[in-house]
Amino acid sequence: MNADAKPVTVTGAKRYSAGVMKYAQMGYWEPDYEPKETDIIALFRITPQDGVDAVEAAAAVAGESSTATWTVVWTDRLTACEKYRAKAYRVDPVPNSPGEFFAYIAYDLDLFEPGSIANLTASIIGNVFGFKPLKALRLEDMRLPVAYVKTFQGPATGIVVERERLNCYGRPLLGATVKPKLGLSGRNYGRVVYEALKGGLDFTKDDENINSQPFMHWRDRFLYCMEAVSRASAATGEVKGTYLNVTAGTMEAMYERAEFAKDLGSVIVMIDLVIGYTAIQSMAKWARDNDMILHLHRAGHSTYTRQRSHGVSFRVIAKWMRLAGVDHLHAGTVVGKLEGDPATTKGFYDIFREERNPMALENGIFFDQEWASLNKMLPVASGGIHAGQMHQLVHYLGEDVVLQFGGGTIGHPQGIEAGATANRVALEAMIYARNAGRDYMNEGPDILKDAARTCTPLKQALETWKDVTFDYTSTDAPDFAPTPQVSQ
Amino acid sequence: MQEAGDTLMDEEKATAPAATVDLAAEFRESGVKEILDELDRELVGLNPVKQRIRETAALLLVDRARKQLGLSHQTPTLHMCFTGNPGTGKTTVALRMSNLLHRLGYVRKGHLVSVTRDDLVGQYIGHTAPKTKEVLKRAMGGVLFIDEAYYLYRPDNERDYGQEAIEILLQVMENNRDDLVVILAGYADRMDKFFSSNPGFRSRIAHHIDFPDYTDDELFTISEGMLGEQNYKFTPDAEAAMREYIEHRRAQSHFANARSMRNALDRARLRQANRLFESAVGPLDAVALSTIDEQDIRASRVFRGGLDSDKPGSPKA
Amino acid sequence: MRVTQGTFSFLPDFTDEQIHTQAQYAIDNGWAVSVEYTDDPHPRNTYWEMWGHPMFDNPDAAAAVFEVNECRKAHHSKYIRVIAFDPSPGWESIRMSFIVNRPKDEPGFRLIREEKEGRSIRYTIQSYASDRPEGQRYG
Numbered sequence: 010m011n012a013d014a015k016p017v018t019v020t021g022a023k024r025y026s027a028g029v030m031k032y033a034q035m036g037y038w039e040p041d042y043e044p045k046e047t048d049i050i051a052l053f054r055i056t057p058q059d060g061v062d063a064v065e066a067a068a069a070v071a072g073e074s075s076t077a078t079w080t081v082v083w084t085d086r087l088t089a090c091e092k093y094r095a096k097a098y099r100v101d102p103v104p105n106s107p108g109e110f111f112a113y114i115a116y117d118l119d120l121f122e123p124g125s126i127a128n129l130t131a132s133i134i135g136n137v138f139g140f141k142p143l144k145a146l147r148l149e150d151m152r153l154p155v156a157y158v159k160t161f162q163g164p165a166t167g168i169v170v171e172r173e174r175l176n177c178y179g180r181p182l183l184g185a186t187v188k189p190k191l192g193l194s195g196r197n198y199g200r201v202v203y204e205a206l207k208g209g210l211d212f213t214k215d216d217e218n219i220n221s222q223p224f225m226h227w228r229d230r231f232l233y234c235m236e237a238v239s240r241a242s243a244a245t246g247e248v249k250g251t252y253l254n255v256t257a258g259t260m261e262a263m264y265e266r267a268e269f270a271k272d273l274g275s276v277i278v279m280i281d282l283v284i285g286y287t288a289i290q291s292m293a294k295w296a297r298d299n300d301m302i303l304h305l306h307r308a309g310h311s312t313y314t315r316q317r318s319h320g321v322s323f324r325v326i327a328k329w330m331r332l333a334g335v336d337h338l339h340a341g342t343v344v345g346k347l348e349g350d351p352a353t354t355k356g357f358y359d360i361f362r363e364e365r366n367p368m369a370l371e372n373g374i375f376f377d378q379e380w381a382s383l384n385k386m387l388p389v390a391s392g393g394i395h396a397g398q399m400h401q402l403v404h405y406l407g408e409d410v411v412l413q414f415g416g417g418t419i420g421h422p423q424g425i426e427a428g429a430t431a432n433r434v435a436l437e438a439m440i441y442a443r444n445a446g447r448d449y450m451n452e453g454p455d456i457l458k459d460a461a462r463t464c465t466p467l468k469q470a471l472e473t474w475k476d477v478t479f480d481y482t483s484t485d486a487p488d489f490a491p492t493p494q495v496s497q
Numbered sequence: 498m499q500e501a502g503d504t505l506m507d508e509e510k511a512t513a514p515a516a517t518v519d520l521a522a523e524f525r526e527s528g529v530k531e532i533l534d535e536l537d538r539e540l541v542g543l544n545p546v547k548q549r550i551r552e553t554a555a556l557l558l559v560d561r562a563r564k565q566l567g568l569s570h571q572t573p574t575l576h577m578c579f580t581g582n583p584g585t586g587k588t589t590v591a592l593r594m595s596n597l598l599h600r601l602g603y604v605r606k607g608h609l610v611s612v613t614r615d616d617l618v619g620q621y622i623g624h625t626a627p628k629t630k631e632v633l634k635r636a637m638g639g640v641l642f643i644d645e646a647y648y649l650y651r652p653d654n655e656r657d658y659g660q661e662a663i664e665i666l667l668q669v670m671e672n673n674r675d676d677l678v679v680i681l682a683g684y685a686d687r688m689d690k691f692f693s694s695n696p697g698f699r700s701r702i703a704h705h706i707d708f709p710d711y712t713d714d715e716l717f718t719i720s721e722g723m724l725g726e727q728n729y730k731f732t733p734d735a736e737a738a739m740r741e742y743i744e745h746r747r748a749q750s751h752f753a754n755a756r757s758m759r760n761a762l763d764r765a766r767l768r769q770a771n772r773l774f775e776s777a778v779g780p781l782d783a784v785a786l787s788t789i790d791e792q793d794i795r796a797s798r799v800f801r802g803g804l805d806s807d808k809p810g811s812p813k814a
Numbered sequence: 815m816r817v818t819q820g821t822f823s824f825l826p827d828f829t830d831e832q833i834h835t836q837a838q839y840a841i842d843n844g845w846a847v848s849v850e851y852t853d854d855p856h857p858r859n860t861y862w863e864m865w866g867h868p869m870f871d872n873p874d875a876a877a878a879v880f881e882v883n884e885c886r887k888a889h890h891s892k893y894i895r896v897i898a899f900d901p902s903p904g905w906e907s908i909r910m911s912f913i914v915n916r917p918k919d920e921p922g923f924r925l926i927r928e929e930k931e932g933r934s935i936r937y938t939i940q941s942y943a944s945d946r947p948e949g950q951r952y953g
Contacts (some may be wrong), residue, residue, distance in 0.1 A: 169907045176857055178820035179910035209824060232933055239937035243925040246817035248857045274937050364904045374900075382904070434824045441822060441832075444839035463826055606873050629871075634881070638874020669880075676876035 016064060021156075029080050032068035032183075033431035035078060035122040044099040044115040048151040051133055053112045054103060066143060067112035068230035075120060092117050099410040104488050109318065111149070121395040125162035126286040126329050134321055143321035152376035159381055160257060161332040168362065168409050169386025171336060174302070175248045175275060181408055183432055184212035184252075186391060186415035191218065195225045199233030201425055205418055206241030206249045208429025214391075214413065215254035217281045217308035226256075227266055235273040243492055252337075260288060267295055267427045268298060272459035277302040283309045287335060292336025295433075299335045303388070304337035306433035324373055327360045332388050340388035343405040344398050351405060351485040361386040361427075362409055387411055395474040396435040396467060400453020402437050412436070416447050422473055422479060427466035434464040446481060519560040528600040529554050541714035541722065541789045543586055549706045550594070557601050574703040575603055576670055580685035581708025587682045588642065590708075594680070595640035596733030604678055606638035615646040616661040625658040629665045637676045646681035647691035667697045711754050713743045720758040725755055725787065729766065734791035745799045761797065766795045815922035817855045820912040822893060830879050833896065833914055839876035840898035840910050845872045847878045849885050851894045851915075854953040865889075868942055869901050887923070891917045891952040896953045917943075917952040 016033030018024075024035065032038070046048055069077075075095035076085070095116045095316040103109040172178055187193070187201045202213045213234075221227035234251045242249045255266035255278050270278050278301055280292050289305065296303035313320035314345035323340075330338050340357045341349030347452075356372030362385050366378040371458070374460055390406055391413035402412055414432050421428025437459035442449040449456060461468035513734065522529055532555060536547055563569040575598065579587040592609050601609025612632055619625035625717050633641065644651070649666075651657040663721075680699070681688070684706060692699040717740055724730060731739060746757055769789055773781060818824060821836075828836070837847045847869050850862035865885040869877055878896060885894050894915035897908050921942035929935040943951040 095823060169905060173860075175909075176819060176860070178908045180913070208816065228933075232935070235937065236935070239925055239939070242857060243923040243939050244815065246815075246855050246857050246923060247819050272934065272936075320885060385904070430824065437822045437825050441836070445835045446839075460825070464824075605876075608873060634872045634877030636871065637872065637880065639877035673876065673880065676874065676880070712825075 015079070016068070023084055024085055027081055027083070031065055032072040032077060033062075033065050035068075035072065035077065035081070035111060036094050037071040037075075037097055038064055038068035039096040039098055042096045042115060044098065044119075046156045047118045047269055048054045048115040048152075049118065049129075049154060049157060050376060051116065051148060052253050054145075054147040054149050054152045054318065055110050055112050055143055056108055057110070058144055061142045061302045063100050063102075063110040063112075064097070067100045067114070068140060069140060070112060070137055070146065071095040071097040071141050072116045074114070074135065075116060075131050081245070093120060095120070100377045102280050102334060103452065106488070108144075112174035116155065116177040118156055120159065123157070123289075124162075125289060126333050130286060130329070138319075144316050147317065147319050148325050150373070150375040151325055152378060153328060155379050155381045158332065158379070158383060161383070162290075162297060162334045163331065164336045164386050165293050165301065165302060165334050165384075165390065166336045167234050168387050171302055171387060174240050174300075175211060175250070177248070179408070180436060181403070181406070182211045182411045183386070183429070183436060184389070184391070184411050184413040185418040185429070186211055186413060187219075188216075188419050190216040191222070192224050193215065195229030195233040198316045199237040200228055201419060202234050202251050203237035204301060204425035205239055205429045207237060207244050208418075208426035209245075209433030210418065210429045211247070212247075212250050212277070212411065212413075214415075215251040215279055216305070217254070217256075217283075217306040218295050219222075219254050220256050227255075228269065231266070231273060231275075232400065233268055235270075235275060239274065247319050249277065250302070252277050253278040254281070254306075255292075257280045258286055260291060263288070263292065264295065267292070267299070267301070269300050271301060273419075278302055279304040279306060281308040281336075285331075288327070289330070289333045292398045296336070297334070302332070305335040305339075307339045308405070322373065324356055326362055327386075331360065331383060335386065336384075337387050337389050337411060339391060340374075340391040341390055342394050342402070343400050344394060353356065354405070356487075358406065359389050359408075361388045371385070371487055371489045386411070389413060391415065393477070394447055395477060396470045397454075397457065397474050399432075399439045399457060399476075400434040400449050403436075403443060404450045408440070413431065417470070417474065422469050422472075423466055428470065431464065431466040431470035434460055434467045435470070499509050503697070516566075518565055520558065520562060523562060525547075527602075528559065529558065529597060532593060532597050536590075537768040539716055540586060540589065541718045542711050543590070543708065544603060546586070546590060546706055546708055549704075550590070550597070552748045554597060554601070555625050557598075557603065560603060572603070572674050574674065574701060574795055576644055576702050577678070577680045577704040577706065578688060578702045579680055579682040579706050579708060581779070582684065582710055582754060584751075584756035584758075585708035585710060587708055588644070590706075591640060591642045592679050598640065598678060604639050608639035609635075609642055610636040610639060611644065614646050614659065614662075617643070617649065617666075618658045620658070625661040626701050629662045633665070633677065634672075636679075642682060645683045645687075645688045645807060650691055651697060656781045663695060663698075667701065667726060670701050683790050694697060710783060713740065713747070714744050716754065716758055717754050719763055723759060723762055729762075729789055731789050731790060735789050737739055738791045738794035742794055742799055749799065752763065752812070761794075761799075762789075764797065765789050765793045768796050815920050817913065817920055817922075818823065819855065819857065821910050822912045823936045827889050828912070828914055829875065830883070833882060834875045834912070834928075836912065837896055837898070838880040839844050841873065841875055841878075843898075843900070843909070844902070845898040845900045845909050847872075847875070847892065848897050848899065849878065850897060851885055851889045851892045852916075853892045853948065854941050855920075856939065856941050859941075861897065862893070865894075884942070886915055890915070893917070919952075 014037055015032060018036045019482045030118065053070055054064050055070060068228065076090060076093045095114050097114045099113040101111045103111055120132060134148055146257050164460050185205045187198055197363055205213050231253055234253060238249050240253050253270045253275055257266060258262045267278050280289060282305060293303055310323060310326055312322040314326060340361060341354040343351045343354050345348050351372055352371050356374045359366050364380055366373055366374055368377050387409060389411040390402065392416055394402060395417035418428035418432060419425050422433060435457055438456055439449055442456045457471055461471055524667060536550065560569060560573050563698055588611060595604065596607045600602045616632055617629045619628045621657060627807055638769050649659040702795050744763060746752060772793065840847050849865040850860035851865055852859060865881060870946040882894065882896065895911055895913045898910040900907065902922060924940045924942055926938040926940060931938055
């Protein structure tokens with residue numbers, strides 16, 4: 010067979026004669042296929058091994074992520090196999106990246122169990138990621154049809170109801186992660202929570218690896234934290250919360266911890282991404298049943314989201330998590346210490362917060378996505394941010410976001426309460442200026458300086474962190490530059 | 498230390514009044530010129546009104562300049578009274594006035610809320626205050642135009658709720674001068690009577706503008722303009738008929754200047770349509786469809802002593 | 815103490831002009847501004863008394879400032895807040911809420927600890943003000 014010839018799907022009995030056949034000939038490459046409204050579409054970035062044709066590689070990905078195996082099997086003929094075959098229907102070279110291709114693959118809805126991220130991912134990012142003819146494979150984006158979206162619960166609480174429960178409107182929420190991450194006793198830990206909340210934060214947060222360790226068992230942490238939360242609430246008249254991390258070794262242990270948090274009056278519990286998709290969905294269901302906000306820390310995601318050529322883009326993880334039903338999810342800060350190019354981060358935030366995502370290649374969004382009234386997730390920005398960046402944070406991240414200043418609260422020279430107050434004053438001043446129609450992005454430093462006149466803690470914060478920036482080249486920037494305006 | 502010094506200097510600079518003001522430039526840049534030109538261009542006649550508006554604009558412009566130089570600090574009283582017969586352009590001018598005040602920065606939004614007694618006065622105890630306040634709130638940022646304002650006051654009825662509306666109006670006109678401008682409108686004689694029994698209003702009104710009746714020529718020009726807007730035209734004979742119509746109409750009751758013209762033309766178009774329907778054979782061209790004929794005007798009862806609706810017992814047209 | 819609920823609580827108390835600025839932002843976004851008051855600022859006291867309906871038809875925030883001042887005349891020693899309702903799909907809730915009037919002395923809240931089995935505690939927050947009957951709580 011001539012390798013250069015255009016691959017054509019073999020039909021009839023010949024298709025099923027025993028032996029090995031190219032994936033593109035088995036029906037996994039259908040350039041004329043028009044995806045149905047109910048199809049799930051995946052966009053992969055494929056890097057074929059040297060000498061492997063891009064179309065054949067795309068067909069192989071379609072095959073391996075759906076019905077195919079390495080050889081022809083006659084049992085296909087017992088099924089409506091043409092329906093179940095995933096179909097690669099478009100392969101484009103990636104701009105400015107020789108050897109890389111975008112492969113569009115459509116999957117019939119019936120290939121997936123309703124309401125199961127585990128089942129979806131077992132196909133889409135299952136065996137196929139280890140497939141030898143590919144050097145690398147990355148799942149860039151997915152189009153989830155409304156018919157499938159509607160089989161998921163979605164965020165347990167959602168931004169609107171979360172705000173109603175917290176009685177907090179019109180400004181980003183403020184949080185801080187208790188530091189040091191490890192080693193504090195329950196009693197000392199609660200002190201940090203109390204000071205930060207009394208000073209003006211809405212939330213404090215356990216770190217991802219605070220579970221139940223010798224220095225602080227989980228019940229101690231919960232008891233002291235809720236004493237701190239309740240005291241702070243009485244001191245300010247505000248609803249306060251602390252993300253109690255209920256991550257544990259078994260589902261039973263997680264439920265036990267979540268129930269205890271609820272009994273103590275917590276408004277929110279927290280889990281880590283590493284507990285797995287099914288556990289996340291279970292906790293989302295528990296959260297909905299128990300009027301609890303569910304915070305998800307994306308611990309571990311960088312192992313597969315960060316590199317551009319291989320893994321799963323965070324925007325896909327974000328879509329899965331919106332389906333799975335978490336309320337909070339970390340999504341980058343743009344200006345802080347962790348990965349996050351502004352255009353790509355905007356794409357993430359849109360997936361979290363919009364009712365509909367139109368295709369926006371400059372933000373890495375490849376498909377129109379309807380969310381069919383699924384609740385919205387609140388993005389959490391944390392990692393190396395401080396009060397002096399408030400104008401940039403409001404500009405890039407908007408109003409519906411939790412801004413988490415860990416070091417930027419606890420590291421304040423006058424203490425935790427002062428650190429919290431500095432952040433709250435900076436935030437309110439910036440929101441005031443934005444609403445008043447000021448060019449707050451450019452006048453930000455002046456706005457903060459003005460606000461600091463009546464707030465010594467803010468003055469000290471601005472002084473302490475004035476030179477802190479994290480300017481590094483992003484490893485996960487979009488492949489497409491913004492389309493230039495014709496008129497310009 | 499250095500920094501504190503700089504800040505102080507900046508503040509002084511920011512609050513110190515400017516030394517001079519270029520009135521011509523202010524006039525150009527404020528957009529007032531366009532509005533005055535537009536007024537001249539688009540409104541037929543009304544020369545004394547236009548003159549008064551020009552004067553008012555000049556006064557406000559100078560006042561604004563004085564403020565910039567630190568010579569005046571108070572918002573001038575801007576409430577107005579428009580007197581004149583119906584159809585003399587009071588509402589139209591009020592619209593332009595609100596636009597003018599907006600350009601000059603005396604009202605923030607520049608919209609016009611036009612009301613009469615019924616919108617302000619309620620029918621039972623406790624009804625009026627919320628009603629009046631609702632209207633005032635709607636007008637804030639713009640201009641409140643109260644047509645036939647004297648109906649608010651009914652001296653024959655001591656318990657009339659209009660008095661309550663008047664009190665609230667006066668209060669807001671005094672306390673919220675930055676928030677809205679009130680224009681009272683109506684017949685000159687009745688307005689005078691209203692003011693003499695409500696001196697509080699008289700003292701709060703700074704600008705009185707009288708709207709004269711239109712001349713016959715002006716009314717003809719206005720009616721031509723109205724027709725033109727709807728893509729109709731008079732024939733030469735119809736023009737003559739229209740001029741005659743205006744003479745007759747003025748002498749009859751319920752004459753309302755431009756408004757009477759609009760009504761006359763509405764009826765003329767009705768007759769034209771009827772005429773075309775009954776007489777046309779074969780296809781009609783655009784000219785035929787947009788021509789008002791002599792008979793479309795002359796069929797009016799105005800030529801026979803009065804409008805249908807004026808004659809007792811006559812069926813409604 | 816100072817009750818710090820709402821969009822702005824850590825900035826110095828607003829002047830009428832500042833209230834106007836913020837209310838105008840809400841109106842320009844298509845939200846209806848409303849005035850509410852209470853003498854029980856418990857964080858979970860959702861339903862403060864409405865001072866009239868939300869202002870759906872007022873293009874200028876002077877209307878909101880006007881109502882704030884009317885409300886102050888009647889309830890000067892209570893908490894008064896301005897809130898903004900967004901009726902757009904997917905929201906249909908409050909988008910802003912800020913306190914514009916507060917009692918001279920804010921007595922704050924008592925934290926009641928109900929000790930349960932083990933070391934568990936059930937917490938209750940109570941406004942000191944609500945010890946007295948409604949209407950007699952502040953000055």
